[in-house]
Amino acid sequence: MKGLKKKRRIQVIAVAAIALALSTALIGYALKDGINFFRSPTEVVETPPGESETFRIGGLVEEGSLKVNESQQITFNVTDGNAVVAVSYTGILPDLFEEGQGMVGTGRYISGVFQASEILAKHDETYMPKEVIDALKEQGVYQTPDGA
Template sequence: MTRKGKRLALISGALAVLAIAVGLVLFALRDNIVFFYSPAELAQKRVAPGTRLRIGGLVKEGSVQRGDDRNVAFTVTDRTADLSVTYKGLLPDLFREGQGVVVDGTLGADGAFRADSVLAKHDERYMPREVADSLKKQGVWQGEGTKK
Protein backbone atom coordinates (compact mmCIF):
# COMPACT_ATOMS: atom_id res chain seq x y z
CA MET A 1 0.00 0.00 0.00
CA THR A 2 1.32 3.42 -0.93
CA ARG A 3 1.68 6.34 1.43
CA LYS A 4 -1.43 8.02 -0.05
CA GLY A 5 -3.42 4.83 0.33
CA LYS A 6 -2.44 4.47 4.00
CA ARG A 7 -3.34 8.11 4.68
CA LEU A 8 -6.69 7.69 2.94
CA ALA A 9 -7.46 4.53 4.92
CA LEU A 10 -6.55 6.27 8.19
CA ILE A 11 -8.75 9.28 7.43
CA SER A 12 -11.65 7.05 6.35
CA GLY A 13 -11.35 4.98 9.52
CA ALA A 14 -11.26 8.11 11.72
CA LEU A 15 -14.36 9.52 10.01
CA ALA A 16 -16.22 6.22 10.47
CA VAL A 17 -15.36 6.14 14.20
CA LEU A 18 -16.42 9.79 14.55
CA ALA A 19 -19.75 9.11 12.79
CA ILE A 20 -20.45 6.16 15.09
CA ALA A 21 -19.59 8.24 18.18
CA VAL A 22 -21.91 11.09 17.10
CA GLY A 23 -24.69 8.60 16.40
CA LEU A 24 -24.34 7.02 19.84
CA VAL A 25 -24.36 10.42 21.59
CA LEU A 26 -27.48 11.55 19.71
CA PHE A 27 -29.21 8.25 20.48
CA ALA A 28 -28.38 8.58 24.19
CA LEU A 29 -29.63 12.20 24.33
CA ARG A 30 -32.77 11.73 22.24
CA ASP A 31 -35.12 12.61 25.15
CA ASN A 32 -32.96 15.43 26.51
CA ILE A 33 -32.49 17.44 23.32
CA VAL A 34 -35.86 19.18 23.74
CA PHE A 35 -35.45 22.68 25.19
CA PHE A 36 -38.51 22.29 27.40
CA TYR A 37 -41.76 20.40 27.78
CA SER A 38 -45.24 21.91 27.94
CA PRO A 39 -47.49 20.78 30.83
CA ALA A 40 -49.52 18.60 28.41
CA GLU A 41 -46.37 16.90 27.05
CA LEU A 42 -45.16 16.32 30.60
CA ALA A 43 -48.46 14.65 31.56
CA GLN A 44 -48.21 12.32 28.55
CA LYS A 45 -44.56 11.49 29.16
CA ARG A 46 -45.03 10.32 32.79
CA VAL A 47 -41.65 11.47 34.04
CA ALA A 48 -40.23 9.92 37.23
CA PRO A 49 -40.13 12.20 40.31
CA GLY A 50 -36.78 13.91 40.84
CA THR A 51 -36.02 14.26 37.13
CA ARG A 52 -34.54 17.63 36.09
CA LEU A 53 -36.66 19.31 33.41
CA ARG A 54 -37.54 22.60 31.81
CA ILE A 55 -41.22 23.44 31.57
CA GLY A 56 -42.60 26.22 29.38
CA GLY A 57 -45.99 27.82 29.06
CA LEU A 58 -48.03 30.75 30.31
CA VAL A 59 -48.46 31.85 33.91
CA LYS A 60 -52.12 31.11 34.61
CA GLU A 61 -54.26 34.14 35.50
CA GLY A 62 -55.02 34.34 39.22
CA SER A 63 -52.58 31.57 40.16
CA VAL A 64 -49.67 33.54 41.65
CA GLN A 65 -49.49 33.19 45.43
CA ARG A 66 -46.68 34.90 47.29
CA GLY A 67 -45.67 33.45 50.64
CA ASP A 68 -43.17 34.51 53.24
CA ASP A 69 -39.39 34.46 52.75
CA ARG A 70 -39.58 34.88 48.94
CA ASN A 71 -41.65 31.71 48.41
CA VAL A 72 -43.89 31.87 45.35
CA ALA A 73 -46.38 29.36 44.00
CA PHE A 74 -47.97 29.67 40.57
CA THR A 75 -49.40 27.54 37.79
CA VAL A 76 -47.89 27.10 34.32
CA THR A 77 -50.45 26.29 31.65
CA ASP A 78 -50.53 25.56 27.96
CA ARG A 79 -54.33 25.83 28.07
CA THR A 80 -54.59 22.05 27.76
CA ALA A 81 -52.96 21.06 31.05
CA ASP A 82 -51.76 22.89 34.16
CA LEU A 83 -48.72 22.32 36.34
CA SER A 84 -48.25 23.71 39.85
CA VAL A 85 -44.85 25.32 40.37
CA THR A 86 -43.15 26.39 43.60
CA TYR A 87 -40.13 28.67 43.61
CA LYS A 88 -38.03 30.27 46.30
CA GLY A 89 -36.13 33.34 45.22
CA LEU A 90 -36.48 36.59 43.37
CA LEU A 91 -38.66 36.49 40.28
CA PRO A 92 -37.64 38.36 37.13
CA ASP A 93 -38.98 41.93 36.99
CA LEU A 94 -41.17 41.11 33.98
CA PHE A 95 -42.76 38.01 35.53
CA ARG A 96 -46.56 38.34 35.69
CA GLU A 97 -49.76 36.44 35.03
CA GLY A 98 -50.65 35.69 31.42
CA GLN A 99 -47.05 35.94 30.18
CA GLY A 100 -44.69 33.33 28.77
CA VAL A 101 -42.32 31.65 31.19
CA VAL A 102 -39.78 28.83 31.22
CA VAL A 103 -38.95 27.21 34.57
CA ASP A 104 -36.03 24.90 35.29
CA GLY A 105 -36.16 22.42 38.17
CA THR A 106 -37.35 19.02 39.33
CA LEU A 107 -40.68 17.24 39.41
CA GLY A 108 -41.76 16.26 42.92
CA ALA A 109 -43.43 13.02 43.98
CA ASP A 110 -46.66 14.98 44.61
CA GLY A 111 -46.77 16.13 40.97
CA ALA A 112 -45.73 19.71 41.78
CA PHE A 113 -42.72 21.22 40.06
CA ARG A 114 -39.98 22.73 42.22
CA ALA A 115 -38.25 25.41 40.18
CA ASP A 116 -34.62 26.41 40.61
CA SER A 117 -34.82 29.25 38.09
CA VAL A 118 -37.57 31.19 36.34
CA LEU A 119 -37.09 32.86 32.95
CA ALA A 120 -39.60 35.46 31.76
CA LYS A 121 -40.04 37.40 28.55
CA HIS A 122 -37.77 40.38 27.94
CA ASP A 123 -40.06 42.85 26.16
CA GLU A 124 -43.70 43.38 25.24
CA ARG A 125 -43.71 41.24 22.09
CA TYR A 126 -41.34 38.44 23.04
CA MET A 127 -42.47 34.94 23.88
CA PRO A 128 -40.06 32.01 23.85
CA ARG A 129 -40.26 30.46 20.39
CA GLU A 130 -40.94 27.01 21.78
CA VAL A 131 -43.88 28.32 23.86
CA ALA A 132 -45.33 30.09 20.81
CA ASP A 133 -44.90 26.96 18.65
CA SER A 134 -46.59 24.82 21.30
CA LEU A 135 -49.54 27.23 21.48
CA LYS A 136 -49.79 27.35 17.68
CA LYS A 137 -49.96 23.52 17.51
CA GLN A 138 -52.88 23.58 19.94
CA GLY A 139 -54.66 26.33 18.02
CA VAL A 140 -54.72 28.82 20.91
CA TRP A 141 -52.03 31.22 19.64
CA GLN A 142 -53.32 34.79 19.60
CA GLY A 143 -50.42 36.19 17.66
CA GLU A 144 -48.89 39.63 17.71
CA GLY A 145 -51.03 42.69 18.05
CA THR A 146 -53.85 41.04 19.98
CA LYS A 147 -54.62 41.84 23.57
CA LYS A 148 -54.92 39.22 26.25
Protein backbone atom coordinates in the same frame (compact mmCIF):
# COMPACT_ATOMS: atom_id res chain seq x y z
CA MET B 1 7.92 -1.02 -0.12
CA LYS B 2 4.50 -0.23 -1.69
CA GLY B 3 2.83 -2.77 0.58
CA LEU B 4 4.34 -1.11 3.67
CA LYS B 5 3.07 2.36 2.64
CA LYS B 6 -0.41 0.97 2.01
CA LYS B 7 -0.43 -0.82 5.37
CA ARG B 8 0.77 2.34 7.17
CA ARG B 9 -1.94 4.43 5.44
CA ILE B 10 -4.65 1.99 6.55
CA GLN B 11 -3.31 2.09 10.12
CA VAL B 12 -3.36 5.91 10.17
CA ILE B 13 -6.95 5.96 8.84
CA ALA B 14 -8.04 3.38 11.43
CA VAL B 15 -6.43 5.32 14.30
CA ALA B 16 -8.02 8.57 13.06
CA ALA B 17 -11.47 6.90 12.87
CA ILE B 18 -11.11 5.52 16.41
CA ALA B 19 -9.97 8.92 17.71
CA LEU B 20 -12.94 10.62 16.03
CA ALA B 21 -15.42 8.12 17.48
CA LEU B 22 -13.87 8.44 20.95
CA SER B 23 -13.92 12.24 20.89
CA THR B 24 -17.55 12.27 19.70
CA ALA B 25 -18.53 9.91 22.53
CA LEU B 26 -16.72 12.07 25.12
CA ILE B 27 -18.37 15.27 23.87
CA GLY B 28 -21.80 13.61 23.94
CA TYR B 29 -21.21 12.36 27.48
CA ALA B 30 -20.06 15.80 28.65
CA LEU B 31 -23.12 17.53 27.16
CA LYS B 32 -25.79 15.07 28.29
CA ASP B 33 -26.49 16.96 31.53
CA GLY B 34 -26.51 20.31 29.75
CA ILE B 35 -29.23 19.43 27.26
CA ASN B 36 -32.71 20.37 28.48
CA PHE B 37 -35.72 19.37 26.43
CA PHE B 38 -38.75 21.67 26.24
CA ARG B 39 -42.19 20.35 27.19
CA SER B 40 -45.59 21.98 27.32
CA PRO B 41 -47.87 21.46 30.34
CA THR B 42 -50.00 19.06 28.26
CA GLU B 43 -46.95 16.92 27.47
CA VAL B 44 -45.92 16.88 31.14
CA VAL B 45 -49.40 15.81 32.30
CA GLU B 46 -49.84 13.18 29.56
CA THR B 47 -46.36 11.66 29.89
CA PRO B 48 -44.78 12.66 33.22
CA PRO B 49 -40.97 12.69 33.04
CA GLY B 50 -38.81 10.89 35.60
CA GLU B 51 -37.93 12.76 38.79
CA SER B 52 -34.25 12.87 37.85
CA GLU B 53 -34.85 14.41 34.40
CA THR B 54 -34.16 18.12 34.06
CA PHE B 55 -36.27 19.82 31.38
CA ARG B 56 -37.84 23.14 30.43
CA ILE B 57 -41.54 23.87 30.72
CA GLY B 58 -43.28 26.87 29.23
CA GLY B 59 -46.69 28.39 29.00
CA LEU B 60 -48.79 31.15 30.52
CA VAL B 61 -48.87 31.88 34.24
CA GLU B 62 -52.44 31.09 35.28
CA GLU B 63 -54.43 34.08 36.55
CA GLY B 64 -54.95 34.04 40.33
CA SER B 65 -52.45 31.25 40.98
CA LEU B 66 -49.34 33.24 41.99
CA LYS B 67 -48.52 32.98 45.72
CA VAL B 68 -45.37 34.22 47.47
CA ASN B 69 -44.54 33.61 51.13
CA GLU B 70 -42.00 35.28 53.43
CA SER B 71 -39.21 32.78 52.74
CA GLN B 72 -39.22 33.57 48.98
CA GLN B 73 -41.09 30.30 48.25
CA ILE B 74 -43.17 31.00 45.15
CA THR B 75 -45.92 28.80 43.78
CA PHE B 76 -48.04 29.28 40.68
CA ASN B 77 -49.63 27.30 37.89
CA VAL B 78 -48.46 27.26 34.28
CA THR B 79 -50.92 26.41 31.52
CA ASP B 80 -51.03 26.01 27.77
CA GLY B 81 -54.81 26.32 27.71
CA ASN B 82 -55.29 22.58 27.81
CA ALA B 83 -53.46 21.37 30.94
CA VAL B 84 -52.18 22.96 34.14
CA VAL B 85 -48.97 22.15 35.99
CA ALA B 86 -48.17 23.41 39.50
CA VAL B 87 -44.77 25.11 39.80
CA SER B 88 -42.69 25.74 42.90
CA TYR B 89 -39.70 28.09 42.90
CA THR B 90 -37.46 29.48 45.62
CA GLY B 91 -35.76 32.75 44.81
CA ILE B 92 -36.44 36.09 43.25
CA LEU B 93 -38.65 36.23 40.17
CA PRO B 94 -37.69 38.32 37.12
CA ASP B 95 -39.07 41.87 37.22
CA LEU B 96 -41.37 41.26 34.24
CA PHE B 97 -42.87 38.05 35.65
CA GLU B 98 -46.64 38.31 36.17
CA GLU B 99 -49.89 36.40 35.84
CA GLY B 100 -51.25 35.90 32.34
CA GLN B 101 -47.80 36.30 30.77
CA GLY B 102 -45.46 33.81 29.13
CA MET B 103 -42.72 32.08 31.09
CA VAL B 104 -40.18 29.30 30.71
CA GLY B 105 -38.82 27.40 33.69
CA THR B 106 -36.00 24.88 34.03
CA GLY B 107 -36.24 22.16 36.66
CA ARG B 108 -37.64 18.74 37.56
CA TYR B 109 -41.14 17.28 37.92
CA ILE B 110 -41.33 15.76 41.41
CA SER B 111 -44.51 14.33 42.95
CA GLY B 112 -46.80 16.22 40.57
CA VAL B 113 -45.09 19.61 41.05
CA PHE B 114 -42.51 21.19 38.76
CA GLN B 115 -39.61 22.20 41.04
CA ALA B 116 -38.03 25.09 39.13
CA SER B 117 -34.37 26.00 39.49
CA GLU B 118 -34.64 28.90 37.02
CA ILE B 119 -37.54 31.06 35.81
CA LEU B 120 -37.42 33.24 32.70
CA ALA B 121 -40.05 35.80 31.72
CA LYS B 122 -40.82 37.87 28.64
CA HIS B 123 -38.71 40.94 28.00
CA ASP B 124 -41.26 43.35 26.55
CA GLU B 125 -44.91 43.70 25.66
CA THR B 126 -44.81 41.42 22.62
CA TYR B 127 -42.09 38.87 23.40
CA MET B 128 -42.91 35.26 24.22
CA PRO B 129 -40.44 32.36 23.90
CA LYS B 130 -40.76 30.49 20.59
CA GLU B 131 -41.30 27.17 22.35
CA VAL B 132 -44.23 28.62 24.30
CA ILE B 133 -45.80 30.11 21.16
CA ASP B 134 -45.45 26.78 19.34
CA ALA B 135 -47.04 24.87 22.23
CA LEU B 136 -49.92 27.36 22.50
CA LYS B 137 -50.50 27.27 18.72
CA GLU B 138 -50.56 23.46 18.86
CA GLN B 139 -53.30 23.66 21.52
CA GLY B 140 -55.20 26.24 19.44
CA VAL B 141 -55.16 28.94 22.14
CA TYR B 142 -52.43 31.30 20.92
CA GLN B 143 -53.47 34.81 20.00
CA THR B 144 -51.14 37.33 18.40
CA PRO B 145 -50.23 40.30 20.63
CA ASP B 146 -52.48 42.66 18.63
CA GLY B 147 -55.45 40.30 19.24
CA ALA B 148 -55.83 39.33 15.59
